[in-house]
Amino acid sequence: MKKRSVATLIAALAVGSVLAGISDVSAGAAEPGDHRPSPVGAAPELGVDLDTVTIPELQDRMAEGELTSSALTDAYLRRIKAIDPTIHAVLRTDPTARRQAAASDARHRHGHTRGPLDGIPVLLKDNVDTRDLPTTAGSLALAERPPDADAALVTRLRDAGAVILGKTNLSEWANFRAAKPTSGWSAVGGLTHNPYVLDRNPCGSSAGSAAALAASLSQVAIGTETDGSIVCPAGMNGVVGHKPSLGPVSGKGVVPISAEQDTAGPMARNVTDAALTFAVLSGDRDAARSGALSGDFTHPGGLRGKRVGLWRLPSLGAEVDAVMTRTARTLRNAGAEVVEVTPPYQKRIGELEFPALLSEFHRDIDAYLATREGERTPRNLAELIEFNRTHPAEQTCFAGQELFEQSLAAPPTTDPKYRAMRAELTDLAKRSIDETMAAHRLDAIASPTNPPAWTTDCARGDNDIIPSSTPAAVAGYPSLSVPAGSVGELPIGLLLMAGDHQDHRLLALGAAVEHRLDAWRAPRYLPTTGTTASR
Numbered sequence: 001m002k003k004r005s006v007a008t009l010i011a012a013l014a015v016g017s018v019l020a021g022i023s024d025v026s027a028g029a030a031e032p033g034d035h036r037p038s039p040v041g042a043a044p045e046l047g048v049d050l051d052t053v054t055i056p057e058l059q060d061r062m063a064e065g066e067l068t069s070s071a072l073t074d075a076y077l078r079r080i081k082a083i084d085p086t087i088h089a090v091l092r093t094d095p096t097a098r099r100q101a102a103a104s105d106a107r108h109r110h111g112h113t114r115g116p117l118d119g120i121p122v123l124l125k126d127n128v129d130t131r132d133l134p135t136t137a138g139s140l141a142l143a144e145r146p147p148d149a150d151a152a153l154v155t156r157l158r159d160a161g162a163v164i165l166g167k168t169n170l171s172e173w174a175n176f177r178a179a180k181p182t183s184g185w186s187a188v189g190g191l192t193h194n195p196y197v198l199d200r201n202p203c204g205s206s207a208g209s210a211a212a213l214a215a216s217l218s219q220v221a222i223g224t225e226t227d228g229s230i231v232c233p234a235g236m237n238g239v240v241g242h243k244p245s246l247g248p249v250s251g252k253g254v255v256p257i258s259a260e261q262d263t264a265g266p267m268a269r270n271v272t273d274a275a276l277t278f279a280v281l282s283g284d285r286d287a288a289r290s291g292a293l294s295g296d297f298t299h300p301g302g303l304r305g306k307r308v309g310l311w312r313l314p315s316l317g318a319e320v321d322a323v324m325t326r327t328a329r330t331l332r333n334a335g336a337e338v339v340e341v342t343p344p345y346q347k348r349i350g351e352l353e354f355p356a357l358l359s360e361f362h363r364d365i366d367a368y369l370a371t372r373e374g375e376r377t378p379r380n381l382a383e384l385i386e387f388n389r390t391h392p393a394e395q396t397c398f399a400g401q402e403l404f405e406q407s408l409a410a411p412p413t414t415d416p417k418y419r420a421m422r423a424e425l426t427d428l429a430k431r432s433i434d435e436t437m438a439a440h441r442l443d444a445i446a447s448p449t450n451p452p453a454w455t456t457d458c459a460r461g462d463n464d465i466i467p468s469s470t471p472a473a474v475a476g477y478p479s480l481s482v483p484a485g486s487v488g489e490l491p492i493g494l495l496l497m498a499g500d501h502q503d504h505r506l507l508a509l510g511a512a513v514e515h516r517l518d519a520w521r522a523p524r525y526l527p528t529t530g531t532t533a534s535r
Contacts, residue, residue, distance in 0.1 A: 050216045052270075052520075054272050062119060068108070070105055072101070073101040086195075088190055090123065091169050092134070094166050101121075122220050122221065123222070125223050129147040129255075130154055134146050134167070135167070138188050140393060140394060143188060144374035144375070148373065153253075160280045170205050182397050183462050184201060184202045184208070193456075196490060199528045203233040206223030209267050210233035214523050219268070222266065226257040230242070232469060237491065241481045242507065243478060244264075244503055246477075247263075247476070248281070260356070261476065263476075271480070302512030303512050304334070306509065307337045307338075313448055316451045317452075320452070323485040341436050343445065356425055362381055365407075384404065429474035429475035447494075449493030477500050478498055478502060478503045480497075482494055485517070
């Protein structure tokens with residue numbers, strides 16, 4: 001590799017070139033339907049492109065003395081300053097980020113690095129507790145003072161040497177407040193915009209994490225999911241999102257909806273970075289190096305002989321289905337066998353999930369609120385409902401809190417009827433995946449992650465009935481969204497699901513799929529779009 005100085009790298013990532021890139025693409029320099037990557041993150045003559053560089057490539061440059069964590073962190077902080085006012089994805093940056101990066105540089109100089117994430121900038125969804133930064137879940141009710149301790153996953157990131165770059169906006173209370181919410185909006189952070197088309201929705205609830213990654217404002221980000229909150233925004237913002245199996249990533253210190261389904265997980269611009277981050281989050285920092293995540297990652301023959309079940313979901317529209325048809329053809333050309341499947345029990349799962357979550361939210365949010373200090377901080381769900389009623393700023397996009405009110409009235413989780421409902425729900429979700437995979441001898445089930453992003457409208461709310469995330473979310477099984485294509489300017493993801501604790505195998509398969517589809521395109525920050533033509 002040709003050696004390049006850190007000073008030259010910094011110059012190439014200067015704010016002027018970033019702003020010039022946005023100006024070029026926003027002005028419509030490309031023709032409609034032209035998906036050439038924007039130059040926003042590119043410095044190809046230096047061998048550095050923040051849009052496409054991977055963690056192993058960054059670590060190689062750090063090991064060779066060609067790059068420092070300080071230079072990388074500064075580059076991302078400049079990009080946040082230049083680009084985030086357009087998309088409102090980042091709530092706040094960590095004032096200690098440069099100090100964290102300097103400490104990583106010292107470890108690199110002395111050969112004492114802590115693993116693949118040492119010196120890598122990470123953004124956290126703002127429902128993940130940080131002792132030195134506010135954690136609000138998007139609500140003014142939690143804005144009075146930070147938590148007393150880091151979430152367990154933040155401790156793992158710090159121990160791995162990651163640079164905590166800041167916090168991202170989210171759908172307030174992870175989209176579990178109103179019957180018709182608007183994804184990407186919170187009273188604390190306002191509205192996050194989709195970087196591809198700014199009047200389109202980023203999906204939620206990990207809206208800011210996904211939009212920030214699409215705009216290359218951090219190397220990786222952390223999202224959380226109960227059902228769809230990692231994978232939908234990943235799909236809609238053209239990035240990678242991994243919803244892990246329930247259990248490997250601790251939920252301690254994460255604002256909850258349901259302990260039966262909640263998990264944090266990695267989001268990135270490529271599967272390799274997501275896999276390395278998952279290894280840290282799950283306490284297995286050396287998994288990638290030990291070979292557990294190797295093999296199919298970049299090998300062109302990585303799909304040969306794999307069996308994938310395609311769950312088409314035609315309800316998402318003909319244009320999305322056309323993306324799935326092209327995806328199936330590409331996978332078959334790569335040597336995979338693709339068979340059409342329809343996982344069973346979906347109607348009954350849909351009937352049971354919402355009432356179960358209502359009971360679980362009341363239990364779990366009361367337990368979490370009891371850990372937060374502050375004179376005006378609500379101590380339980382009833383006080384939280386009253387807070388929203390008496391604070392007009394909580395009603396600027398939508399006023400409803402019907403889910404809060406229904407949760408307050410829901411049966412407790414000690415109720416035998418609730419217990420029977422949750423047992424049936426989880427059993428059916430697991431069987432829907434297990435039976436489908438066994439019947440067709442599958443390595444994974446694939447489906448569209450998302451429809452084309454809808455126009456954001458606070459009065460109307462979301463248009464987000466997306467069933468593909470539900471089986472894995474309810475079962476506690478892993479799922480992974482990778483870019484599959486576009487409908488016009490709007491990204492469509494491919495969702496891959498596998499059996500319980502098959503995360504490493506799913507990530508390896510996902511990397512092979514990502515390699516073959518080669519579907520990622522940089523956002524162009526268009527103000528609007530009228531086109532619906534498929535790519």
